[in-house]
Amino acid sequence: MxxxxxxxxxxxxxxxxxxxxxxxxxxxxxxxxxxxxxxxxxxxxxxxxxxxxxxxxxxxxxxxxxxxxxxxxxxxxxxxxxxxxxxxxxxLRLSETMTPELEQLVLENQPNRSFLLRQALVEIKGAEDRTKHLLSLPESLTVDEWRTLISLQDYRSRLTYLQSIYLGKDCLDEIRKQDEIYSGPLQISEEMISELVGDDKDERRKIKIFQGHHEMLRQEGQLLPSSVTEKNLTDILHLTGTSRIKKYLSFMFKTEISQFNEGLRKAENAKRTEEMKKIAKEKKANANHIVYGLGENVIMHRISDSTMNSFFNWIAVREFHEWGIPLVIDMSHHKSWKMDRSSKKSLFTELSNSISINRMYKTPFQLHITGLQEEHMESLKKIVPSVNEPDAAFNATSQNHLDLFPAEKMVYLSPDSNNDLQKFNPDDIYVIGGIIDKGNDRLPLTLSAAKRLRIRHARFPMRQHLGLTGDLNVDSCVAIMNDLKASQDWFYSFRWVPSRHLGNRVKTNLNPSLQHQLAYRAHRHLTPNSWKGETESVRNLNLGPAQYRMYYQKIKDCKTREELDELLEELKI
Known part of the structure; x- marks a missing residue:
């Protein structure tokens, strides 16, 4: 009802x-x-x-x-x-406009095409009933448009065609070309295969097997991905067994359909933006008074992203003087230790985050990324285009850190060290290993490098303050060192430890202690890496050591969900 x-x-x-x-x-x-x-x-x-x-x-x-x-x-x-x-x-919705009379005209006395029409109507109804990825559809279609719609093989092509009618675009030829790709066998270019595996027959056989599974499922009428990226091809070479291949095909399709929906949304938003601009222009032309709003008359100046970027970069550049304290990220390990594609992507994402986090502080470190090879420099340029600019917030160099700073001042931070770093010393130069350690590939590279170079080494006292140990990301280490430099408070600085470390301690224990559960709850609500969103992240970032400790204890003391929600409401910006 x-x-x-x-x-x-x-x-x-x-x-x-x-x-x-x-x-x-x-x-x-x-x-x-x-x-x-x-x-x-x-x-x-x-x-x-x-x-x-x-x-x-x-x-x-x-x-x-x-x-x-x-x-x-x-x-x-x-x-x-x-x-x-x-x-x-x-x-009426578009799916409700199909009448028996219209159906006869569309089918042209070819009842064998009725299945295609029914399938198209089901897809239209599904698009109308969506709860996310909303799609605007035309109010009605002509007989020729209905016939064109059911002539397309893949439902993605049909949705694109319906949206093109709504948007008033004439792109049927492009849609038909894409429909052939969607509905045809999976094509992988010889150039991509040669670049990745060369003449290796075993690797090529794995790719052929994957294409064979794709073709069998396509013949069964299943929805499948229509293209393969270099990353996909790398992952395909490590797949073993039919079950894993099918799961990976499902994953690829979900990724592709997500990108497809995003493309539809952007096309629709573009038209809506044009309409809103047109309405705003007409409103401005007919206004008899001052027009207020963005781009018009406002009380405050609008600050662009480039202005903010220049401001934060200047804060970091300012520290490249005799009063600045260096912090080194050592990338020299990769000369003898190779990363796979996913690890490389993760590492450079962490480097980008490290640069952003460091320049947010009032007195950031002199950030030096050393030991970069030529290929790493190119990868860094892709995520931080200003790497070679005079106002770059960091120094990226192929030189070794020993060529820049005296060895007697250096302290290599390593989770494998047995020495706890008790406090921050402004006269020391701390070195963070630019590596990704995970799974069976984990090696004590940072500790061995410190011993080989005869420099001091130390670890974060996580067991002493959090009751656990773990390998931290590069960006987490940079953030912890910045907080420690500003506060000399380890407990406060460890707010940057990812919540998963405390969560895993609870989830992997059959009988976790109440204190561990409460610590996990307090930490995940107060970490600047908040899972709730940007507002909560900024709120937590602005907490001082005393505030952090106070709210940490208050969250642990909350007895009910309502009490916790009320406390978090106090923290709102």
Whole structure:
């Protein structure tokens, strides 16, 4: 049964009513094609109880003690919904426009094509009922457009064609070419294969086996990926067994369909942006007063990303003087130790994060990335284009760190060392190993390098302050050292330890202690690497040592979920 408009009043807060108003308005304007009541029904099924302190919810039988603060404004919204109800409910969706008479015209007395038409209608209905990756569809199709639609083999081509009609684009030839790729056998260029495996017959046989599995599943009518990247091809060479091949094909398809949906969304947003610009331009032309907003009259100046980037870079560049304290990331290990593609990508992502984290502090380190080979320098340029610019926030060089700084001042940070680093010494130069250690490939490279070069070595005292040990990412080490330099507080500095280390201690133990569980809860809510989003990350980053310790203990002391939510509400920026 469809919920009534006034029924919404007893179920939803003012915020949710506004959300539904937006859905109705977008539906009325043709921005999305979906039955609004379907969304209402789905939300009613999953509606949670009002949170304590939420005073913007209507009083109902289930919540008799909730105050009514903004009833008049919410009633206005409900009246607007009621006025829209008639116009929206009368509008047919595209899947509902197919009549028996229209079906006969589309099929042209060829009943064997009825299956293709049914399949297209199922896909259209699925697109209309989406809860994410919303897709705008045309209100109706001509007979020729229906015939063109069912002539396409792959459903991705059909969705692209429907969107092109809605957007008014004439790109049928391109869609047909892509449809041949979607529906045909998996093609892997000889150039890509030669570059990766050369003339190795065993490796080429693995690729042929993978293509064979793809073809068999394609003949069965399963949805499969249509292209292969270099990374995919590298992973394919390590697959053993039919089950793993099928799972990897499923993974590739999910990745490809996600990119496909993103492409549809961007195309639709581009048109919507043009329409909004046109409306704004007309509004400005007809305005009899000063126009306010971005790009118009505003109280504050708009600061661009490039301005912010230059500001943070200058903070880091400023430290490249005699008063600055060097911090080294040593990349020389890779001259004798080779990484696979995924590890290399992870490492350079960590380097990029290290540069960003370091320059956020008021007095960052002089960051030196040493021992870079030519191929590593090229990879670094891809993620940090300003690597060779005068205002770069770091120094990237092929020189060894021993060529830049005296060995007697250096301390190599290694998780394999038996020496705990008790405190930060501004006269020492700390070295972090630029490596990725995981799985069976883990080697004590940093400790052996320190002993070979006859320089001091130490480890973070994680067991002493957190009760655990672990190998940390390069960017986590850089962040910890920055906090330690500023506060000389190890417990506070270890807020950068990824929450998974504390979580694994709880999850892998059959009977985890209560203290470990509480420590994990407090740490994951206060780490700057927050899983909740950017707002929480910035909030946690701005906490000082005393605040961090206070809220850490308060979160551990919370007895109920409501008490925890109320405490986290205090922390909001």
């Amino acid at each position: 469809q919920p009534t408009i006034m029924g919404l009043a007893s179920q939803f807060s003012q915020r949710k009513v506004k959300t539904f108003l937006d859905i109705f308005l977008r539906t009325e304007r043709g921005l999305i094609h979906r039955t609004p009541y379907l969304l209402v029904n789905r939300t009613l099924k999953t509606e949670t109880k009002p949170r304590p302190g939420d005073k913007s919810v209507f009083t109902s039988k289930s919540s008799p003690d909730i105050n009514i603060k903004s009833k008049s404004e919410t009633e206005k919204l409900l009246n607007k919904l009621k006025s829209l109800k008639g116009s929206v409910s009368e509008k």
